[in-house]
Amino acid sequence: MEQKSVRESVVSAWTNDVVPSLSGLVEIPALSPAFDADWATTKHLAAAVDHVRAWIAGRGLPGAKLEVVELPGRSPLLFVDVPATPGATDKGTVLLYGHLDKQPPVGGWSEGLGPWTPVLRDGRLYGRGAVDDGYSGYAATTALEAVHAAGGEHARAVLLLETGEESGSPDLPAYLEHLKEKLGAVSLVVCLDAGGSDYERLWLVNSLRxxxxxxxxxxxxxxxxxxxxxxxxxxxxxxxxxxxxxxxxxxxxxxxxxxxxxxxxxxxxxxxAKDVVEVSPGTLRGMFPLAGDATTVTDDELELLLxxxxxxxxxxxxxxxxxxxxxxxxxxxxxxxxxxxxxxxxxxxxxxxxxxxxxxxxxxxxxxxxxxxxxxxxxxNGWNAPDEAPWLSEALRRVSDEVFGRPHRSVGMGGSIPFMGLLGEKYPDAQFVVTGACGTDSNIHVPDEWLNLDYAQQVTQAIAHILDAHARG
Missing domain, CATH: 3.30.70.360 (Alpha-Beta Plaits)
Incomplete structure (x- = not known):
């Protein structure tokens, strides 16, 4: 695909369509079930799912089928099934993952900001769930649209947006079992619930504890x-x-x-890990607000990262x-x-x-x-990414050059995404792209959470190219 067409499609969609709808999603206090025992009564999680479902349904993705799945006693899940383009019907299923549930609001937001009040300021969208990770469904959909706009190819794509990730994804195994026939042979997993140390390059997560x-x-x-x-x-x-x-x-x-x-x-x-330390020295030692004269456990950045x-x-x-x-x-x-x-x-x-x-x-x-x-x-259990297939290595090289202008980096993440471990066991032959728009200063889980809009658009462009590369093998 030609990068100019991809970029123009993505930038237009984000500016005119994504940001207004994502702002509406921020307004919904869709607390994860662990933080809202009455979630089934308050229906905030259902409202978040319906909000995103309505937006995707209005995008006109060719042949897309949308379904809100809700097993008894479990928080709802949005399932979007997009048929493969004609040249990629034999490439299996691409599973694109994100979540719509949120962390609690917590106090201490800066003046003019609040958890359920979307604020656009200096290229940032502030509000709870903007980057963690309400944007993910929008980015995945926009990437698929960009593939079509640029005349590219993509395999059958399934978008799965759950509502229990911030509670440890307790319902996800049941949903994966329930949907296993619909998921089919998953050959590529794209997770948009991650990020990296800066907004200058594509960051991939290669392991999770x-x-x-x-x-x-x-x-x-x-x-x-x-x-x-x-x-x-x-x-x-x-x-x-x-x-x-x-x-x-x-x-x-x-x-x-x-x-x-x-x-x-x-x-x-x-x-x-050594490569990461070389491109972002001092990141870990300066990442956390230490009290007084407190120090990190060592000054060795490589040891800190490990x-x-x-x-x-x-x-x-x-x-x-x-x-x-x-x-x-x-x-x-x-x-x-x-x-x-x-x-x-x-x-x-x-x-x-x-x-x-x-x-x-x-x-x-x-x-x-x-x-x-x-x-x-x-x-x-944690998760360790499989070795990259040649097509993925080449795609990452290309998007790093054309979209970001500098090499990508892969890093282990200290947190957990239970979904990755589950999928790693179920689909041992699949390739994994775990990335996202979260930076070290995005304030996930704490006051003043924000999404870097320019970077989110770049990540979206990268996913579009990776989808096309996967389809072409």
Whole structure:
């Protein structure tokens, strides 16, 4: 396809059609089910799906069929099926993925901005869900339109927009099973729920960490006691819990001790990480708002990137049994509960890792303390991209040159997208393009979330060329 035609089609669609409709999507408080227990009653998720469905239906994609799928008790999903162009009927299915559910609004938005108030300012669209990732369905549709406008080819394309990603995609396995006949033979997966370190090049995610999530409670007393009487006689539940965690993590370095949570980092991923550090030095060390004189765990950028993408970590993200300081009395509490969040290397076995953590927390517990673990612990495998097919390598070289003017980069992402692991297992022979318009300063999940409109248009152009390259093999 000729790049000029692709660019003109994409820019026109984004300027005249995408931005107005995406702004309307921002206005819908479509909180993910984990943050809105009454989502089925409030119907905000349904409203978001209907909003995007109506927009796509009005675009006139040749032969497109749209369906809102809603299994009992599960949040809705938008399924769009676009037939292949005549020259690509034997190329399998391209699955384009995004999500329409959102993180909570949280407080602290800047003056003039708000989570449900779309604001256009300096080439940015502000509002919750603009970049994470309400834009994805619009970008995928516009890329398909650009292929047609430029006389290109694309295989059968299926657009799947779920509404539970921010809750860990709990309904997605059921939907994939329900839709497996309609999905057919998936040969290319395009995920638009990612991004990179800058807005100057195309960024690909080559791996995603897995995760474990569980609560652990240590209990020594049947009821709280006066600390002046009981301390020194009965151990502190907090101290026992701290001892148990020492079996799992080296508190001085943060290194995870359990071998089931570790893997050997592949040489190609080390090399790609080194390339990323060379083009964006200082990014990780300057990415987060450190307090006072606080520092990152090391000054070595390569080690920071490998820590973030390929090494296991433990974060304590919640606690119970601890009163707020102004309310704390001289009491030896009966129990302490902590919520443990582990990030696992992309190729680690999450089930084996969870079993190892359970053993470490429940075997030979000091003082015979009772240890209770949450019944419904979450264990999700990560994902490591397959080697690129020659057609994809050439397509990436071309779009990097023609659309961005500089080489693309591939990087591991520290977060999780459960959908990728699921698809990697179901379609081991498929190629994967995990990319997106999110930058390190896009403020996803926090106040002042924004979408870089020029960059989103470039990503859209890139996807159009990749679709055409896939169709031509």
């Amino acid at each position: 897995g995760m474990l999530h569980l609560d652990v409670t240590v209990r020594l007393l049947g009821a709280a006691q006066h600390s002046g009487l009981a301390s020194g006689v009965v151990a502190s539940s907090f101290r026992v819990l701290r001892q148990l965690l020492d079996r799992i993590e080296d508190s001085a370095t943060g290194e995870i001790k359990l071998p089931e949570l570790k893997v050997e980092i592949p040489a190609n991923r080390r090399g790609e 820590n973030q993408s390929w090494r296991p970590t433990l974060s304590i993200i919640g606690a119970d049994g601890l009163p707020k300081p102004p309310e704390a009395g001289n009491v030896l509490r009966e129990s302490t509960t902590l919520t443990l969040s582990f990030r696992l290397p992309p190729t680690a076995d999450a089930s084996a890792a969870l079993a190892a953590v359970r053993r470490a927390l429940t075997t030979d517990v000091p003082y015979g303390a009772q240890v209770e673990l949450s019944e419904h612990a979450q264990a999700e």
